[in-house]
Amino acid sequence: GQNIDQPTExxxxxxxxxxxxxxxxxxxxxxxxxxxxxxxxAPTFLSYNxxxxxEEKGRxxxxxxxxxxxxxxxxxxxxxxxxxxxxxxxxxxxxxxxxLIWGLGTSLAVNP
Amino acid sequence: NxxxxxxxxxxxRRRGQEARLRCSPMKGxxxxxxxxxxxxxxxxxxxxxxxxxxxxxxxxxxxxxxxEFPKEGPSILRxxxxxxxxxxxxxxxxxxxxGQGPHNEQFFGPGTxxxxx
Numbered sequence: 760g761q762n763i764d765q766p767t768e769x770x771x772x773x774x775x776x777x778x779x780x781x782x783x784x785x786x787x788x789x790x791x792x793x794x795x796x797x798x799x800x801a802p803t804f805l806s807y808n809x810x811x812x813x814e815e816k817g818r819x820x821x822x823x824x825x826x827x828x829x830x831x832x833x834x835x836x837x838x839x840x841x842x843x844x845x846x847x848x849x850x851x852x853x854x855x856x857x858x859l860i861w862g863l864g865t866s867l868a869v870n871p
Numbered sequence: 872n873x874x875x876x877x878x879x880x881x882x883x884r885r886r887g888q889e890a891r892l893r894c895s896p897m898k899g900x901x902x903x904x905x906x907x908x909x910x911x912x913x914x915x916x917x918x919x920x921x922x923x924x925x926x927x928x929x930x931x932x933x934x935x936x937x938x939e940f941p942k943e944g945p946s947i948l949r950x951x952x953x954x955x956x957x958x959x960x961x962x963x964x965x966x967x968x969x970g971q972g973p974h975n976e977q978f979f980g981p982g983t984x985x986x987x988x
Binding site for chain 2: 790792800801802803804807846857858859860861862863864
């Protein structure tokens with residue numbers, strides 16, 4: 760079946776580094792996405808991985824291991840505004856079916 | 872380039888009434904997705920549409936819920952005879968054709984918050 764697992768909550772300190780893990784079991788794999796969602800707002804796209812390895816984009820990096828069904832989002836130099844929910848999503852289908860399977864999200868609290 | 876538009880942003884209905892939620896995708900996007908999100912919960916996929924075609928409606932409740940994406944105009948999510956349990960945030964997202972854009976990611980609208988009294 761389909762399953763996306765990520766921790767429910769995490770806490771970190773301003774200026775620190777935090778790693779949010781995501782493991783997945785899906786019938787197919789065609790890319791993994793990370794989104795950020797602030798309370799009461801829409802999710803916004805952060806990163807995309809389809810090949811193994813690390814993708815870096817400023818303070819945020821995302822890693823993928825397809826053989827292990829594992830990804831992580833790394834946030835460096837944490838700021839208070841990084842307090843949000845971080846959603847991991849896997850695209851299963853190819854061709855015409857572009858549906859994403861979503862994790863429940865990790866709520867990150869950044870403390871001063 | 873305007874983003875994904877949803878209206879209304881807030882909708883209040885009494886039990887038994889109908890709710891119609893509208894979504895206009897980003898310019899150039901031909902795929903629309905509807906999600907439901909309850910407070911403190913994750914996104915629940917409902918339906919995936921292209922123009923005049925439902926691709927995947929595996930997340931739609933079998934009764935009272937329907938969705939369309941006509942040739943002209945916005946996509947509509949329609950909830951008939953609403954009940955209190957339908958109260959949630961409903962998000963619409965759009966994406967371009969496969970192969971267009973670097974990642975073919977979904978772009979989300981601001982959501983419609985439905986409250987059923």
